[in-house]
Amino acid sequence: MLKIGIIGAGMMGATHASAYANMNDAVIVGVADERTEAAKLAAAYSARSYASIAELIQAEDPDIIDICLPTDLHKAHVLYAAACRKHVFCEKPIALSVEDAMEMAEACRAAGVTFMVGHALRFSPDYMLAKRTVEDGKLGKISTVRMIREGAPPGWSAWFKDKSRSGGVIVDLGIHELDFLRSAFGEPQRVYAKVAEEGLPGEHAFVSVRMKSGVIAHLTASWALPDGFRSFLELAGTEGVLKLDSDDHKPIAVTRRSSGTGTDQPSSSWESPLSVSPYEAELRHFVDCIRTGAEPLITGEDAAKSLALALAAVRSAQSGEVITFE
Ligand SMILES: NC(=O)c1ccc[n+]([C@@H]2O[C@H](COP(=O)([O-])OP(=O)(O)OC[C@H]3O[C@@H](n4cnc5c(N)ncnc54)[C@H](O)[C@@H]3O)[C@@H](O)[C@H]2O)c1
Known part of the structure; x- marks a missing residue:
């Protein structure tokens, strides 16, 4: 069972949480958000809530960190997750400059963790x-x-x-x-x-x-x-x-x-009701890549080009x- 920590309990944090909840090989262990409302999202999935990525990683030691924060916060959080040797999923756009995006991609490669960016289309x-x-x-x-x-x-x-x-x-x-x-x-x-x-x-x-x-x-x-x-x-x-x-x-x-x-x-x-959620499909792909060691469809370098x-x-x-x- 892969343990998931979601960072950011807003619109996309909630979307990702409901997608992971449909997987039988992943479990949400923690949700971090600076707002106290994060506790509600965590409770809905029987997970614990935290105020920051650092607290969540220290307490839960998740396998995956999923970043659903405002875009200007993506870089610092991806770098932190990679430094803690966590696989990282990051919402699009990867960052606000190509230099930052490449630094994120390189840090994940150097740490040997799987990194994917959520271009859901x-x-x-x-x-x-x-x-x-x-x-x-x-x-x-x-x-x-x-x-x-x-x-x-x-x-x-x-x-x-x-x-x-x-x-x-x-x-x-x-x-x-x-x-x-x-x-x-x-x-x-x-x-x-x-x-x-x-x-x-x-x-x-x-x-x-x-x-x-x-x-x-x-x-x-x-x-x-x-x-x-x-x-x-x-x-x-x-x-x-x-x-x-x-x-x-x-x-x-x-x-x-x-x-x-x-x-x-x-x-x-x-x-x-007949359509498959692209968010669930992309996260399913990400989890499968971690299991098999395959390169995700959307790497950091690829997202940097977009x-x-x-x-x-x-x-x-x-x-x-x-x-x-x-
Ligand atoms: N793939 C898509 O279709 C899609 C759609 C919407 C948004 N997005 C992207 O997803 C990301 C998140 O967007 P959103 O709509 O979920 O935003 P949001 O504002 O709904 O949620 C962001 C959450 O992060 C929290 N937060 C802010 N700073 C924090 C910090 N330092 N530490 C902990 N928590 C903090 C906020 O309290 C909030 O709950 C953005 O990059 C956005 O561009 C993607």
Whole structure:
């Protein structure tokens, strides 16, 4: 039985905890969070709660540390876990600079621990099917890719709005698509981006990427919507077009009215009881890699490349220049 310590009991900490709870070869032994509410998440899984990673590791000696903290805290916690010889799973984006990301990847290799980063689209059944359809040649040679990930600004935690903590909408949100793009079509050649922000509730970004393979991709990543969430993928090739739209498959859609008190907003959510959770699939893969000694699908070095693309898009938006990769 692999012992898990979750660091960060917010949105993703809770998501990961429910995924581990479905595994019969892993057990959550502790949850660490600076907020006292962490005790609730720990109690829900019969685990103990701690105020820090150091306390949790000392008391529980877990096999795995799973980091679900605000992004600016990823590096210090991954380095600490590696120094304690713990296998590490870290939420995306890996870090806020490529140098930090590479330091994290190297520290885990030097410590001989398994390190994986949570780019969940690589485990999302519909995006996996899209990638397989391309690989099987069913769409012919792909020429263009259109991608959208848009919604309201994350309302559950204030740190997302601080770009020095989250990296902003391209690094935090758009990186899902940029990572998928790399996984399906190889490395980028150049990138150009624009970000609109003024008068909007959050950033709205347009990113154009030319891949070394010749594929042209366009991404809209937005936190500027008043409500809701949508992801979209369109792959156009010489033999056909594939489209994926989160708006098109909503077996169960729930839209809640606001209470009228002004403290909440209307909200919609949807879930497919038939779909496999990408979070559970990625964590299952990570645990399997620890058992077999295999290299995880998303290594630190790989995640650093997706971060490099996202950061290049941010630099392009700031400078107005096209950024070319060597
Ligand atoms: N893969 C995805 O689809 C996805 C979705 C949302 C967020 N994320 C990523 O997951 C990470 C966490 O995001 P979230 O939405 O769960 O954030 P969150 O704000 O909901 O949770 C973060 C938790 O960390 C705790 N915390 C902050 N500083 C701490 C410290 N020094 N020590 C201990 N606990 C501390 C907070 O109290 C909070 O409970 C981020 O990197 C984010 O980008 C990934």
